[in-house]
Amino acid sequence: MATKHEQILHYIDELPVGEKISVRQIAKALSVSEGTAYRAIKDAENKGYVSTIERVGTIRIERKKKENFEKLTYAEVVNIVDGQVLGGRAGLHKTLNKFVIGAMKLEAMMRYTGAGNLLIVGNRTNAHELALKAGAAVLITGGFDTEEDVKRIADELELPVISTSYDTFTVATMINRAIYDQLIKKEIVLVEDVLTPVTQTISLQTTDTIEEYLKHNRETSHSRFPVVDQHMKVQGMVTSKDIMGHKTDTPIEKVMTKNPMTVGGKTSVASSSHMMVWEGIELLPVVDQSHKLEGIISRQDVLKALQVIQRQPQVGETIDDTVTNQLVLANGKTKNEAMYRCEVTPQMTNHIGSISYGVFTTIVTEAANRVLRMYKKGDLVVENMTIYFLKPVQIESMLDIFPRVLDVGRKFGKVDVEVFNGGVLVGKAMMMCQLTER
Secondary structure, eight states, X not given: OOOHHHHHHHHHHHSOTTOEEOHHHHHHHHTOOHHHHHHHHHHXXXXXXXXXXXXXXXXXXXXXXXXXXTOEEHHHHHHHTTOEEEEOGGGTTOEESEEEEOOSOHHHHHHHOOTTEEEEESSOHHHHHHHHHTTOEEEEOTTOOOOHHHHHHHHHHTOOEEEOSSOHHHHHHHHHHHHHHHHHHHHSOBHHHHOEEGGGOOOEETTOBHHHHHHHHHHHOOOEXXXXXXXXXXXEEEEHHHXXXXXXXXXXXXXXXXXXXXXXXXXXXHHHHHHHHHHTOSEEEEEOTTOBEEEEEEHHHHHHHHHHHHHOSOOOOOHHHHHHHHOEEEEOSSGGGOEEEEEOXXXXXXXXXXXXXXXXXXXXXXXXXXXXXXXXXXXXXXXXXXXXXXXXXXXXXXXXXXXXXXXXXXXXXXXXXXXXXXXXXXXXXXXXXEEEOO
């Protein structure tokens, strides 16, 4: 039977998009305490189908698909720019396709403004009205208000009119940054995006017998199933190898692998793939915080997800990407003579103008990664690292990085990295890495 928390989540999920939600209303409708209702609403917000906006309240929004992750809803824009909704609250759940800066004549502005757009403009009432009639929402900068007629049109068309105290340039920068962050998130595919949900997952009870396993095996041709108790909490995994040599009336509990490795929905697919490779696992149960089964993820699911990531035409760039792009091979005639160069840009420094600890760590890790790839194809995950900072490195310094492989095996590598600036040793790192084959 579903818990009160799960009942509330289901209730919220069934509400129409754009519906306003309150703790008191949920508590009254489902006869639960306000504390329980509040926790469930916060969980729904984390799952992405509820948004809380200051001075507006909490509304049900459309859960975005992974391929549309770089798009923002108007509700998110309100939060980004600390805005106030003047009209069209019912349309806050809608997604914007692009934003247009209204710094031109009215006729020219309208040529660029269409349905699904967000017009960023100052105190120009005519532009507000024409944009709404063209199907675009309006973001008014400088803290200005608009006419009552414009607010009425916004309510009728369910297109938000938002006011913010920031100027146009600052607002455009803030929205651009948010879209960029979404692009980075888009690249990081999570288990919850690709799992087979529990409603489509076949699981066995601890009280079932091998006969039940064989029945599911014949029906689906699958050889691995999660084992759960009466509360749907994962207790084990059973495979064809586990049942070999046992009678058909043997309880599953006697032959299953107890306390199996599991992942949560928020685990990245990349992390799951490493777990599967290291442990030789074909299938992982996906569980929630109380260890209840939420679904399964297979090696095939992981491979498909990683292929989708590679096909994405546009992704955001993280600080790590910026740093590693600066790293170039200066010479590398043999595996033991590889040398990399990297210029210290202003982005790589800390508050006193010398290279930051995090950037230095990224540089030595990337150098180790590249030199180990000369030995075998694959990726590495640092298991243990010791870093020695000997001298500060200033902006615009040119670093020479010498990674040296001390030992390499099938699944591990040991690398020593020395970093020089103008011929002087400024840093050193020793790391043990886990290697994963592609």
